Structures are given as C-alpha cells and as structure tokens.
Amino acid sequence: AALYGSRAGNGVVLITTKSGRGDQGLGITFSSSNVFEVPYRYVDFHYKYANGDRPDHYNEGSAYWGGLPLDQGNKAPHFMSPLDENGNKIPIELKSYPDNAKNFLETGITSVNNLTVAGSRGFGTYRVSYDMMRHNGMIPNSDLKRDAISSVAEFNVGQTIKLRTNLNFLRSSSPNRPATGRGANPLYALYNWSAVDVRDMREIWLPGQEQIAQRRPGTGEDNPYFLAYELTNAFTRDHAYGNVEAEWTPLQNLVLLGRVAHDVFNENQETKVPWSYSRASKGGYYLDDFVNQETNMEFRASYRLFPGDFDISLTAGTSGMHQQGKSQYMGGAELTIPGLYRISNIPTGNRQTTNNTYEKRIYSVFGLASIGFDDKLYLDVTARNDWSSTLPANDRSYFYPSASLSWLVNNTVKLPTAFSLFKLRGGVAQVGNDTGPYQLYNALGTGNWGDLITINIDQNLRNPILKPEIATSYEGGIDLNLFKNRLRFEGTYFYVENKNQILNVNVSPSSGYVTAKT
Structure with missing residues (x-):
C-alpha cells in the first residue's frame, strides 16, 4: 500500500509487458489465427400452429397461440399473400419454418x-507490436474491430542513466452492438412468429415507404x-496509456527514479432509432460522449546499506x-424527417442535454524499509501519507x-531433509x-419537462464532515514445502x-432524500 496507495487496499496485480530481445540483432514475428x-x-x-386468437382463423398480428395447424393445407391471408384486384x-x-434462426444467423x-x-x-532494447482483430458476429450487422499498437523501449545513457518507455494505443469500434432482452433484440423478434419465412423479410422497407414503414411479419x-x-x-x-521513466544510479547503492504515466479513455456512442419501430413510431437519435484521463507522477530514491548477511x-518518495x-x-x-439522424432534427421540446465534469487530485509521500538478517529474518516497514481533494x-x-x-525456520534450525521450506x-x-x-x-441540477427547464435536487444527501476510511488488517501464516x-x-x-467507512444508507423519503452519505 505504501507504493500504490488506497487503490492497493485489496492487493496489487502487476502486469509485466514484454521487452526487446536480449540478444544483439533484429527479430520479426508474425502470427495469425481464425476462429x-x-x-x-x-x-x-x-411450429405446429399459426399465430391466432382462435383455432378457426389465422391472425397475422397476434402473438397468441391457437391459429390454424401448419403444414396441413390450411389457407389464410398471410404476410406474403398476393393481392386481388381490390387490394x-x-x-x-x-407453412412452418423451423429453420428461421439458422437462416437468419450467420457464421461468426x-x-x-x-x-x-x-x-x-x-x-538498449526495443519492441513494437501491432495487433488487428476483426470479428464478424453471428447476428447480422454486429461486427467488431479492434486495433492495438504498443511499444516498449529501454535506452542506456552512459553507465549510470537508463530511460524506459511503454506506450500503448487501442481503438475498438462497431457499427452496431445488438441489444439483449426484449424490444430491440433481433433474436426476440425472430421467435415471435412461426408462419413467416425470415428470408422473405430481408427487404426491410415497404416499397415507396423507405425510412417510413418497415415490412412487418x-x-x-x-x-x-x-x-x-x-x-x-x-x-x-x-484508449491510450503509457509511461516514461528515468533511472539514475549516481552511487553504487543509490538509485533515483522518476516516472510520469498517463491514461486517457475516450468513447463515442451513437444510437439510431428509425421510424416505424414498434416502441417508438417516430424513432429517435441519441449521442453519448465521455472522456476520462489520469496522470500519475512519482519520484523515489532507494538506498541499500550493508549488503550481505545484514541487509537494509x-x-x-513522493507522488x-x-x-x-x-x-x-x-x-x-x-x-421530424425520417432517416435524418441529427440533433437538429428532433423537436425542441423533446431534446435532452446533459453535461458532467469531475476532477480529483491526491498528493502523497511514502517510505519503505526492508531489513534482512542472515537469510533468516526479514522485516518490512512501510508508511504513507495522502492528501485528497475529495x-x-x-x-x-x-x-x-x-x-x-x-x-x-529451515535456515535457523536443523530440520529433517524432507523440509524444503518452513516459514512463519x-x-x-x-x-x-x-x-x-x-x-x-x-448542488442543484437541471432537467427538462416539455419545453420547460426544471431545477432539481439530488436524491442523495451529501456529507460535509466525511473522514477518510482506514482499514486495518492483521495477518499470520505458515508456508511449508516438503520433498524438494x-x-x-x-x-x-x-x-x-x-473504520469511518463511507457508505450510502437508506433514509425516510419524508426527508426529501432517498439515501444519505455517512
């Protein structure tokens, strides 16, 4: 926790990226896989009966069972029925179409x-890598693309200075991520009827009514x-992230390290709802953009005393x-105009706009001391102090x-040879x-009610006298390795x-709030 602060409260996962080749020269590697x-x-x-309210007729718009039996020569007006001279x-x-799902889904x-x-x-050493992933989903129009570039390098400047960089950029995109559940889920719509061949539905719009009326089953x-x-x-x-660090060894046992790391995440989401959707007859258009970034700076000095049997x-450092x-x-x-996806194409009274920003800073100082005695006893002591803007x-x-x-214990007391390690x-x-x-x-927030702008209060009651959380853990254990x-x-x-856990607790609605922060 001394090195990583409160985010190490539940432990730390260290990820070691690949570096350049240890041998002199250049190496090029290419790999490819397909699934x-x-x-x-x-x-x-x-698939036994057509849709219908009663067993004596076929109702193409009903989701209830009880229509005429399928595949027995029964006839009824149908989605694909031709029209007579009167229309x-x-x-x-x-007929039944038990292979509708198979005909609709594609090979991923x-x-x-x-x-x-x-x-x-x-x-020094260097490594540059490019990854390209292309996924064609089983649901039509559910493709996913991902491109990633990463580079790792270490440079030696003289005998005492090392420079290291680790830079990464990742881009993911998709024209459509399918919905789940009901409503906009294509698979849910696929199983809603049994007497229509899904292959006859590939023409999406009614002739002459493109972007206005869909061809419904x-x-x-x-x-x-x-x-x-x-x-x-x-x-x-x-997603772009990376770090640059410099390490200087001015004395044999003294190491000075400075590091700057930056992580920025940006996502743009666009939802298009066309006219003729069963749950929104005139559709809609929605944009959601957000950016999160974090910068970490750290400087620390490490010194080793008395290397040998008694090692300190x-x-x-500070961060x-x-x-x-x-x-x-x-x-x-x-x-207003079907098929035109612009914010300006939404009636003024229906438009909703929300903007949010946040900022947070933490400054820290920390120290560590590790003492080892004769490869028998090890003592580690750490301390850290944070100052948080929140x-x-x-x-x-x-x-x-x-x-x-x-x-x-095995290095202190003579034990049977079966003991490879005995540590308390x-x-x-x-x-x-x-x-x-x-x-x-x-703080007050704003909202919309028709053409009116409203002022509202957050339903969570804030607390101006919060104290920092402190988690104290006590641990004892044994490690035992036997037989080599x-x-x-x-x-x-x-x-x-x-102690001083920061939580949201439920409060009586008569207070004007739903939860309160404690």
Missing part, C-alpha cells in the same frame, strides 16, 4: 493478426432485419495523481503504516481511502477492521 463460430444449439420452439390479400397455404468469424518487431543494440411486430440494420448502437472507443534497503473526466449526452425521441479540508490528510515479519510470517497493515469527487455538498518442493502447504489467518 469460426456457429450456434451449438437452437432454442426449441413451437385484399389472397389466402395462401400456411474472429480473425486475429499480430506483427512484432523487437531488437537489441548496444544502446405481423401487426405490431418488428422485422428482425429492421432491428439489426436500422436500429443501431454504434460506438468508437480510444531504504526507499522514500501525485490527477484525474479528470467529462461526459456529454444529447438526444431525444421523434425524428475530503474536507481538515480531514483530507490521512496516514497509514504497515509492518511485517517473516522467519525462515505475520504482519499488520493499514490502508487509507477517500471518496469520489463532489460528495461533500449537494513437490508438496506445498500455505495457511493464513487474517482479520480486517474498517
């Missing part, structure tokens, strides 16, 4: 290609191709974290130390934590005590 996807099993469904549907034979294909260039020279039902190609949820997501390593974010939502129901001015500073001791360990540690931005005071590490046993007992 084909088909449904393992289709949903069992009813009325001519009854045709009612996922292709992944990677090109890597890595090398080593006298001045029945009254009030949606064409699954209409849902797949016209009611879309597109997105583009960019000391580290002290700063700055988070920023903003989001913007625009949209509304009812397109807490009240009088309580934004919080300190949390830790200490742990381990004893290698124990420790106590504290981790501090703050809260999110703007949790101290309530062929048999291993680890046992741990731990106890955690939390």
Whole structure:
C-alpha cells in the first residue's frame, strides 16, 4: 500500500509487458489465427400452429397461440399473400419454418493478426507490436474491430542513466452492438412468429415507404432485419496509456527514479432509432460522449546499506495523481424527417442535454524499509501519507503504516531433509481511502419537462464532515514445502477492521432524500 496507495487496499496485480530481445540483432514475428463460430444449439420452439386468437382463423398480428395447424393445407391471408384486384390479400397455404434462426444467423468469424518487431543494440532494447482483430458476429450487422499498437523501449545513457518507455494505443469500434432482452433484440423478434419465412423479410422497407414503414411479419411486430440494420448502437472507443521513466544510479547503492504515466479513455456512442419501430413510431437519435484521463507522477530514491548477511534497503518518495473526466449526452425521441439522424432534427421540446465534469487530485509521500538478517529474518516497514481533494479540508490528510515479519525456520534450525521450506510470517497493515469527487455538498441540477427547464435536487444527501476510511488488517501464516518442493502447504489467518467507512444508507423519503452519505 505504501507504493500504490488506497487503490492497493485489496492487493496489487502487476502486469509485466514484454521487452526487446536480449540478444544483439533484429527479430520479426508474425502470427495469425481464425476462429469460426456457429450456434451449438437452437432454442426449441413451437411450429405446429399459426399465430391466432382462435383455432378457426389465422391472425397475422397476434402473438397468441391457437391459429390454424401448419403444414396441413390450411389457407389464410398471410404476410406474403398476393393481392386481388381490390387490394385484399389472397389466402395462401400456411407453412412452418423451423429453420428461421439458422437462416437468419450467420457464421461468426474472429480473425486475429499480430506483427512484432523487437531488437537489441548496444544502446538498449526495443519492441513494437501491432495487433488487428476483426470479428464478424453471428447476428447480422454486429461486427467488431479492434486495433492495438504498443511499444516498449529501454535506452542506456552512459553507465549510470537508463530511460524506459511503454506506450500503448487501442481503438475498438462497431457499427452496431445488438441489444439483449426484449424490444430491440433481433433474436426476440425472430421467435415471435412461426408462419413467416425470415428470408422473405430481408427487404426491410415497404416499397415507396423507405425510412417510413418497415415490412412487418405481423401487426405490431418488428422485422428482425429492421432491428439489426436500422436500429443501431454504434460506438468508437480510444484508449491510450503509457509511461516514461528515468533511472539514475549516481552511487553504487543509490538509485533515483522518476516516472510520469498517463491514461486517457475516450468513447463515442451513437444510437439510431428509425421510424416505424414498434416502441417508438417516430424513432429517435441519441449521442453519448465521455472522456476520462489520469496522470500519475512519482519520484523515489532507494538506498541499500550493508549488503550481505545484514541487509537494509531504504526507499522514500513522493507522488501525485490527477484525474479528470467529462461526459456529454444529447438526444431525444421523434425524428421530424425520417432517416435524418441529427440533433437538429428532433423537436425542441423533446431534446435532452446533459453535461458532467469531475476532477480529483491526491498528493502523497511514502517510505519503505526492508531489513534482512542472515537469510533468516526479514522485516518490512512501510508508511504513507495522502492528501485528497475529495475530503474536507481538515480531514483530507490521512496516514497509514504497515509492518511485517517473516522467519525462515529451515535456515535457523536443523530440520529433517524432507523440509524444503518452513516459514512463519505475520504482519499488520493499514490502508487509507477517500471518496469520489463532489460528495461533500449537494448542488442543484437541471432537467427538462416539455419545453420547460426544471431545477432539481439530488436524491442523495451529501456529507460535509466525511473522514477518510482506514482499514486495518492483521495477518499470520505458515508456508511449508516438503520433498524438494513437490508438496506445498500455505495457511493464513487474517482479520480486517474498517473504520469511518463511507457508505450510502437508506433514509425516510419524508426527508426529501432517498439515501444519505455517512
């Protein structure tokens, strides 16, 4: 926790990226893989009777069972019926189409290609990699693309200075991510009727009524191709992250390290709802954009004393974290002109706009001391103090130390040869934590009610006297390896005590709020 702060309260996962080649020279690697996807099993469904309210007639718009039996020569007006001279549907034979799902779904294909260039020279090592993923989904128009570029390099500047960089950029995009559940889910629409061949639904719009009226399999039902190609949820997501660090060794046992890391995440979402959708007859258009970024800066100095049987390593440092974010939502129901997806094409009274921003800073100082004695006893002591912008001015500073001791019994006491490792360990540690931005005071918000702008109060009551959370954990354990590490046993007992937890609790609605922060 001393190095990583409150975000290490539940542990730390360290990810080590690949570096350049250790040998002199240049290496180029290319790999490619393709995966084909088909449904393992289709949903069992009813294909015996046509849709209908009663057993003596066929109602193409009904979702209730009880229509005429299928595949027995019965005739009724149908979705594909030709018209007579008066424009009325001519009854045709009612058939079942048990392969509708198979005919609608496509073979999914996922292709992944990677090109890597890595090398080593006298001045350092480097590695550059490009990954390309293309996924064609089983549901029509559900493709997904992802491109990623990463680079890792280490340069030696003289004998005492090393420069390292780790830069990454990732872009993901899709013209449509299919909805789940009911409503806009093409698969839900697919199973809503049994006497219509889904292949006859590929023409989405009625002739002469493009972008106005869809070709429905029945009254009030949606064409699954209409849902797949016209009611879309597109997105583009960019993620750039990396760090640059410099390491200087001015003395044999002294190392100075400075690091700057930056992470920015940007996503644009676009939802198009066309005219003729069963749940929104005049459609709608919605845009959602948000950007989150975080910058971390750190400097630390490490010094090693008395290397040998009695070893002491000391580290002290300071760090700063700055988070920023903003989001913007625009949209509304009812397109004035069908098929024109612009915010200006939404009636003024239906438009909704929301803007949000947040900012947070944490400044820290920390120290670590590791003491080892004769490869038998190890003592680690840490301490950290954070100052958070999200807490009240009088309580934004919080300190949390830790200490742990381990004893290698097998290096201290002569044990039977079956013991490869016998270690006893124990420790106590504290981790501090703050809260999110703007949790101290309530603020007024705005909304829309028709053409009127409304003022509203958040239903969560803020708390201006919050204190930092402190979690204290106690741990004891044993590590036992036997028979040249062929048999291993680890046992741990731990106890955690939390103080000043920041929570939302339910309160009486008569207070004007739903929850209160404590």
